[in-house]
Amino acid sequence: MTDVKKNINGFTLVEAMAVVALIAIIGVIAIPALMQARLNSDLRAAAYEIMGGIEWAKSEAAKRNVCVGINYDPATFIAPANAHNTDYQIFLDDNCNGIQEAGESVLRAAWLKNKANITWNLPPASPRSFRISPRGLMNKQPGNIQLMRGDSDRCYRLTVGRTAGVKIAASRVSGGGCP
Secondary structure, three states, X not given: OOOOOOOOOOOOHHHHHHHXXXXXXXXXXXXXXXXXXXXXXXXXXXXXXXXXXXXXXHHHHHHHOOOEEEEOOHHHOOOOOOHHHOOXXXXXXXXXXXXXXXXXXXXXXXXXXXXXXXXXXXXXXXXXXXXXXXXOOEOOOOEEEEEEOOOOOEEEEEEEOOOOOEEEEEEEOEOOEOO
């Protein structure tokens, strides 16, 4: 009889189990980091969205040569169809008082889709709105806007100057706030 050797290709069960175990270990390490990165990305996107909204309002005020307001008090929103899903509204401030009133057109309504919890710290505390003049000046004192999430240790602080310029600083949550 002739000795026939079969050429068998493939993986053994031990080799296949080792690969599955390596994939599981990498997944356990990588998935929490990827989830945290997504939360931080949402928070950063919300910060840049607010900054873009303020800069857009400033440019609209200059372009139209009118006062443009930003209202961040949901109780006083002029109701478009989706006002319940709005974090702030940018409006034409016909009388330049910084308060959104009936008859003033809403230019943009922004909803951050629960990407962040927003704290507006622009003095004085009332009204919860401000206007930007055609020359680019705010009717409020400089202040800041803080964006945080309960499930993230990151936060963003937007500092708004007298000329409606916005600076963004990322930080870690400290003592329940954004330093």
